[in-house]
Amino acid sequence: MSRGEGGDPNIDTRRLHGKYERTLVRVGEIRCKTLMGRSGIGSVDYSINPYLGCAHGCVYCYARFMRRMGHAGEEWGSFVDAKVNALERLRREAPRRRMGKVLLSSVTDPYQPLERKYELTRGCLQLLLERQFPVSILTKSDLVLRDLDLLKKFDRCEVGFTITALGDVARSAFEPGASPVEARLQALRELNEEGITTWTFLGPVLPYLTDEGLETLINELARSVSRILVDRLNIKCGNMPSIRRALSAHYPDLQPLFEAALKEGGGYYGMFRKKVTDMCRQRLIPCEIVF
Numbered sequence: 001m002s003r004g005e006g007g008d009p010n011i012d013t014r015r016l017h018g019k020y021e022r023t024l025v026r027v028g029e030i031r032c033k034t035l036m037g038r039s040g041i042g043s044v045d046y047s048i049n050p051y052l053g054c055a056h057g058c059v060y061c062y063a064r065f066m067r068r069m070g071h072a073g074e075e076w077g078s079f080v081d082a083k084v085n086a087l088e089r090l091r092r093e094a095p096r097r098r099m100g101k102v103l104l105s106s107v108t109d110p111y112q113p114l115e116r117k118y119e120l121t122r123g124c125l126q127l128l129l130e131r132q133f134p135v136s137i138l139t140k141s142d143l144v145l146r147d148l149d150l151l152k153k154f155d156r157c158e159v160g161f162t163i164t165a166l167g168d169v170a171r172s173a174f175e176p177g178a179s180p181v182e183a184r185l186q187a188l189r190e191l192n193e194e195g196i197t198t199w200t201f202l203g204p205v206l207p208y209l210t211d212e213g214l215e216t217l218i219n220e221l222a223r224s225v226s227r228i229l230v231d232r233l234n235i236k237c238g239n240m241p242s243i244r245r246a247l248s249a250h251y252p253d254l255q256p257l258f259e260a261a262l263k264e265g266g267g268y269y270g271m272f273r274k275k276v277t278d279m280c281r282q283r284l285i286p287c288e289i290v291f
């Protein structure tokens with residue numbers, strides 16, 4: 001990957017995204033050597049990441065190791081590089097790849113605010129559609145609705161939304177730049193009504209916070225998704241300091257319990273597993289717990 005000239009420094013993401021808290025993100029433009037790489041994730045064959053970094057800035061994000069690609073020491077969520085030659089690369093790579101399922105994206109959000117300007121994800125979908133590569137989209141942004149016209153043309157296409165908790169206080173504390181949860185739920189409803197296969201990644205489960213409104217959330221998901229995947233919160237890739245900052249700023253009283261739940265061997269998460277499994281079983285929603 002080579003760092004290029006240009007890019008808009010200090011883009012105010014409120015102009016791009018509308019209404020969310022995160023404001024200043026350093027935007028760069030880079031060129032990548034490969035875009036459509038083999039994926040190490042079992043359920044997909046390839047992954048495409050049109051951006052380096054993510055303005056959603058989730059405090060628990062496991063992709064923060066990507067800072068080593070030219071952003072060592074920078075705060076995760078404070079920079080995004082657009083891969084400006086992404087479509088040029090994909091135009092060369094896609095015809096040479098065997099047919100397989102493509103994930104957008106594995107270490108960034110393909111519909112983060114900058115996508116409104118660069119439209120790299122949209123461009124990738126247009127190219128993947130030419131050969132009918134099956135696509136799997138995972139996002140926290142309702143901007144995916146912009147591309148409904150393309151999604152409907154795929155023979156096989158699924159859209160997953162990550163939801164960690166129903167409440168917007170938790171969203172604002174842990175996923176400051178992402179779409180409000182209600183907007184994600186509305187997007188799932190619309191996609192489902194349009195015949196797109198939808199699913200939800202319920203996670204990472206935030207001790208005691210994911211529990212708030214869980215039944216309401218599962219009731220909602222029962223109407224709009226075909227399956228739910230659940231995972232716990234893992235402490236890795238250096239995410240603990242930012243999780244602690246979020247807890248002490250927004251949930252100081254909960255912090256000791258929250259941290260204890262992460263260390264216990266099965267207490268909190270064992271109870272959560274049973275609770276969510278029962279709720280999904282009662283509502284006949286396929287639910288896979290991966291912890």
Ligand code: SF4
Nearest residue numbers: 054056057058061108
């Ligand atoms: S949306 Fe995904 S990639 Fe972006 S910061 Fe959040 S967890 Fe990381």
